[in-house]
Amino acid sequence: MGEFELLARLRERLPAAAGRVRLGSGDDAAITVPGGATATSVDAIVDGVHFHRELMTPRAIGRRALAVSLSDLAAMGAAPGEAYVVAGIPTDLDEGEALEILDGVATLASECGVTLAGGDVTRSPALTLTVTVVGHAERPEDFVTRDGARPGDALLVTGELGGAAAALLLQERPQLAEGLDLSDATRRALAARLLDPAPRLEAGAALAAAGADAMIDISDGLGGDARHLAEASGVGIHIDATRLPLSEGVREVAAASGFEDPAELAVSGGEDYELLACVPAASVAAAGAALAAAGTRITRVGVVVAGAGVEISSSGGRRLPPGGYDQLAHGRS
């Protein structure tokens, strides 16, 4: 199957013009009618770098590609709008798999109210999915950036942390996985944290509406992303690691893997795709109520302080290093 034929097959699966999209895939460009302001983010996932084809279904690969891009929109508090997907297809990926990948993208897009507005297909030595997402707001200042944190803000985190890192440890060390006393449900839930992260779009919008003044998604690990946020805002951040909401099973995996403190998996393991938000003290109650209404757990894990740097204290006076993952240096993100 050639490029045009595969593109045509992919297009059959794309919705017609919908939402803000006036003309979808098939012309030189897609035509949209944006809101007053747009937030745009681009992300790529590459086989062997960000995921391993043999460990995921094609559908899950597609979902994940879109999810990590949408997580950036969630961190802006943006209303999700359009997505554009470029698929780099190696010769050993068959047509059925390529279409399943797009089905994965399209399913998550539909779940999140995102219109797949365009894309491209090309040959590539490694399966690569590059996703551009566009979110909307009435005014540019409605988006929540990284640089607005102020001393005194409460530091809130959505959902649970450490699950993706724990799942990665289980995946990489089958013997460790066999020896652990974890229920099948817990194992499946951990695997889903790694393989099928859910972008926190509703939570991000609720936090923005509740007055969050800075926000970032946790893709590099809580410590690293807190550092990015602190640097952008010119503030310091204190985190109480004993308060971190850990996914079920993280304690067991951390202990069996020789970590002194299970919070290390949340602090330095990435890919949880939760949100870290700074909220003025007066708005914390409103933010909590909004998140509860959205069905998302929210936990106060620290405070923004004057100064610089990230300090993470744990039980017994221990300090955890604010790690953070560097994908080019370490080979995965």
Added chain:
Amino acid sequence: MGEFELLARLRERLPAAAGRVRLGSGDDAAITVPGGATATSVDAIVDGVHFHRELMTPRAIGRRALAVSLSDLAAMGAAPGEAYVVAGIPTDLDEGEALEILDGVATLASECGVTLAGGDVTRSPALTLTVTVVGHAERPEDFVTRDGARPGDALLVTGELGGAAAALLLQERPQLAEGLDLSDATRRALAARLLDPAPRLEAGAALAAAGADAMIDISDGLGGDARHLAEASGVGIHIDATRLPLSEGVREVAAASGFEDPAELAVSGGEDYELLACVPAASVAAAGAALAAAGTRITRVGVVVAGAGVEISSSGGRRLPPGGYDQLAHGRS
């Protein structure tokens, strides 16, 4: 150098907020204030598929990646706005080369009035540049799509054709190149058609303003792109190949390569990145004047007819097949 460091170096070279961009690279997403309507296009170029690293400078690779995306905006008649670049960097590409690639992108962006608003860097087995471009207009209907051609329209083409295909032949057959009586200036000009295509943004805007009712950029060859346009519009297209404006040197290269008709290089060789526009007969004079004012050659090469399909007649009653390049099937585009 790790991902964050390379990203930081790249960001130093990006302009601060400019144009419609309120917040550029560095946050979870870029923030822009669009016009009433946007045109968005995504394209990727992959080493070994769309270009060969060893045959181009890093700077030229960067320019080309942006140029092919901007060509799609030109074909919409869009005012160019923002670009987002994802660079997939193999381990054997050094930091200096990566920065030169971005310099190439940034230089062309500056020349075209485009703001580099964001991007990402990742490891990849092959050098890959994926570029998303966004163009603007007041209203969705201001953009020129592929589907508006009507019988009786004149078929116009900007600039000159066949140069990229001729340059590719010279590149692939050094013996052919040596034996040809071409001046150095002609050889350089042909090579530039292949290696440094110029997106026809001003010409596209002028054609849109002059009343073009359908437009496409010529990336797959005149024949193939005419077919795309004819299918989208539900019309037929007749092209007079004897009128095609061929780049200097194309005749010589075609003859030495055994082509019966030099127009074949224009018809089936891709990558000229000129525009093919359908203009109502009453507007042809205005379009010609507008293009002349923009300093761009424009040639009437055919007519839109009722029916379907593309017919290309050449001298002596010969017919040329409307080829068109299929990148996945043939390994390059």
